[in-house]
Amino acid sequence: MARSEALVVVDKVNKFFGDLHALKDVDLTVDRGEVVVIVGPSGSGKSTLCRSINRLEPISSGTITIDGEALPAEGKALARLRADVGMVFQSFNLFAHKTILQNVTLGPIKVRKMAKADARDRAMKLLERVGIADKKDRYPAELSGGQQQRAAIARSLAMEPKLMLFDEPTSALDPEMIKEVLDVMVELAREGTTMIVVSHEMGFARQAAQRVAFMDGGRIVELATTDRFFDRPDTERARAFLSKILAH
Ligand SMILES: Nc1ncnc2c1ncn2[C@@H]1O[C@H](COP(=O)(O)OP(=O)(O)OP(=O)(O)O)[C@@H](O)[C@H]1O
Numbered sequence: 010m011a012r013s014e015a016l017v018v019v020d021k022v023n024k025f026f027g028d029l030h031a032l033k034d035v036d037l038t039v040d041r042g043e044v045v046v047i048v049g050p051s052g053s054g055k056s057t058l059c060r061s062i063n064r065l066e067p068i069s070s071g072t073i074t075i076d077g078e079a080l081p082a083e084g085k086a087l088a089r090l091r092a093d094v095g096m097v098f099q100s101f102n103l104f105a106h107k108t109i110l111q112n113v114t115l116g117p118i119k120v121r122k123m124a125k126a127d128a129r130d131r132a133m134k135l136l137e138r139v140g141i142a143d144k145k146d147r148y149p150a151e152l153s154g155g156q157q158q159r160a161a162i163a164r165s166l167a168m169e170p171k172l173m174l175f176d177e178p179t180s181a182l183d184p185e186m187i188k189e190v191l192d193v194m195v196e197l198a199r200e201g202t203t204m205i206v207v208s209h210e211m212g213f214a215r216q217a218a219q220r221v222a223f224m225d226g227g228r229i230v231e232l233a234t235t236d237r238f239f240d241r242p243d244t245e246r247a248r249a250f251l252s253k254i255l256a257h
């Protein structure tokens with residue numbers, strides 16, 4: 010069977026938190042090598058969608074497939090599929106009591122059963138790539154926010170994920186650190202990494218994203234090519250949102 014273009018298919022996904030309808034009939038297909046940026050007001054469901062794609066949140070109905078495989082609810086198959094999805098959050102979620110190098114080698118050794126020396130070699134290459142090889146023996150608290158976030162990206166990449174999810178990876182960073190993280194992400198996009206990125210960094214979206222999804226009230230209310238979204242959004246809601254964030 011020919012490999013389909015689509016890597017991620019979100020199909021009619023609904024998610025409830027009790028009475029709160031957080032995701033409403035969400036459909037989204039992301040092709041291999043594509044970068045989709047998700048924008049939208051606070052509480053619109055952006056993080057919930059990301060967490061659902063990574064199965065950190067169970068969905069209430071609908072299906073999510075990654076590389077043709079439906080995400081199972083639990084068990085070993087879930088752990089394997091979850092390892093296919095790298096995720097970088099707003100808050101730095103490195104293991105505090107492990108060095109940067111240990112943070113990056115842990116998954117490959119424990120989950121992928123990689124030999125320690127190989128995991129170390131690969132980790133060093135990744136740390137070089139994100140520009141923090143000199144920090145390999147430091148602990149997370151000894152790094153700046155931007156460096157920690159780059160370490161988190163290296164740690165995710167070490168698992169060779171099929172998809173990278175980023176949920177506002179720069180929103181907790183000081184301005185001077187934002188660029189160093191975005192630069193790494195732009196480079197990943199150039200190399201053809203499939204990425205779903207929640208971010209209000211419009212420069213990044215313009216530079217790296219093929220499409221932008223605008224969420225409001227639990228729905229994707231607009232999904233358009235990046236140029237189209239910024240130049241001629243279809244919906245009034247997206248226009249209002251854009252004028253607000255571009256005014257900043
Ligand atoms: N664990 C939870 N339990 C109950 N309600 C939740 C939970 N997580 C999120 N919600 C609710 O679901 C809705 C969507 O939240 P979500 O975090 O996905 O929004 P968001 O678009 O990421 O917002 P932000 O831009 O502020 O990060 C919100 O109304 C939120 O309060």
Ligand SMILES: [Mg+2]
Pocket residue numbers: 055056057176
């Ligand atoms: Mg969020």
